[in-house]
Amino acid sequence: MRPMLARRSLLRSAALCPLCAPLTAPLGAALGATLGASAARASGGAHWGYEGADGPEHWAALSPEYRACTAGTEQTPIDLAAGIPAQTGRIGFAYHPQPLQVVNNGHTIQVNVAPGSMMAIGETGYELLQFHFHHPAEHLLAGKAAAMECHFVHRSPAGALAVAGVFLQPGRVNAALVPIWKAMPVAAGPVQAVAGVTVDPAALLPRDRTYFRYMGSLTTPPCSEGVLWTVFRDPVALAPEQIRAFAALFPMNARPAQPLGRRFLLESGV
Numbered sequence: 508m509r510p511m512l513a514r515r516s517l518l519r520s521a522a523l524c525p526l527c528a529p530l531t532a533p534l535g536a537a538l539g540a541t542l543g544a545s546a547a548r549a550s551g552g553a554h555w556g557y558e559g560a561d562g563p564e565h566w567a568a569l570s571p572e573y574r575a576c577t578a579g580t581e582q583t584p585i586d587l588a589a590g591i592p593a594q595t596g597r598i599g600f601a602y603h604p605q606p607l608q609v610v611n612n613g614h615t616i617q618v619n620v621a622p623g624s625m626m627a628i629g630e631t632g633y634e635l636l637q638f639h640f641h642h643p644a645e646h647l648l649a650g651k652a653a654a655m656e657c658h659f660v661h662r663s664p665a666g667a668l669a670v671a672g673v674f675l676q677p678g679r680v681n682a683a684l685v686p687i688w689k690a691m692p693v694a695a696g697p698v699q700a701v702a703g704v705t706v707d708p709a710a711l712l713p714r715d716r717t718y719f720r721y722m723g724s725l726t727t728p729p730c731s732e733g734v735l736w737t738v739f740r741d742p743v744a745l746a747p748e749q750i751r752a753f754a755a756l757f758p759m760n761a762r763p764a765q766p767l768g769r770r771f772l773l774e775s776g777v
């Protein structure tokens with residue numbers, strides 16, 4: 508019975524996660540529209556942030572629902588150092604271009620994804636629900652944080668969550684981000700459907716698919732565990748102006764690195 512219970516509690520927690528809006532989209536959108544409140548409040552969780560009394564070290568104290576943020580032993584992000592070389596198996600992506608739907612949920616800029624974009628890990632297909640951004644990066648690479656990190660959040664038919672992380676480093680203009688940056692709302696609010704604008708999540712994946720793999724958690728309250736993480740070693744580029752534009756809205760929305768503990772960190776293809 509325990510795995511069932513664990514899965515149910517993960518699903519329930521995921522429904523409260525402000526970064527998992529598609530799971531509660533009709534409710535969230537309805538509340539957002541009627542109350543004009545931030546998506547964070549509309550999702551029903553207690554308020555949280557990245558500094559001061561609402562900061563990461565206090566998340567667990569803000570709500571009983573956020574207990575795992577402190578009590579959990581398999582938390583995300585971590586420092587990706589000394590990965591164990593392993594045959595980690597196949598990972599495949601079939602992401603499709605789609606009309607842009609973007610939301611400022613008070614914690615990040617998130618792009619909601621239409622059904623049908625998939626990530627395959629081994630024999631399991633995970634559907635892409637949304638992707639969003641952190642500044643600076645949440646995972647560290649041998650102790651160092653990249654400028655930003657993008658998280659692609661997926662769910663399997665059985666309800667398991669799998670997130671793919673991509674680092675973003677200063678370089679040339681990232682064309683795939685241009686329409687998103689142009690449309691990103693400066694204040695928290697309901698989802699914006701941007702007419703006539705297409706976004707292609709596949710264009711945000713690095714060409715080299717060497718990755719780190721471990722079991723972790725959501726990086727935001729309720730910090731639910733049982734999330735399968737894949738983080739690509741190679742970054743994709745974005746222009747310094749693109750970093751500055753995001754940082755103007757979110758100067759710091761990265762949770763500090765958590766202990767690896769007894770987990771194994773695997774690295775593919777090395």
Ligand SMILES: [Zn+2]
Pocket residue numbers: 526639640641658726
């Ligand atoms: Zn994230």
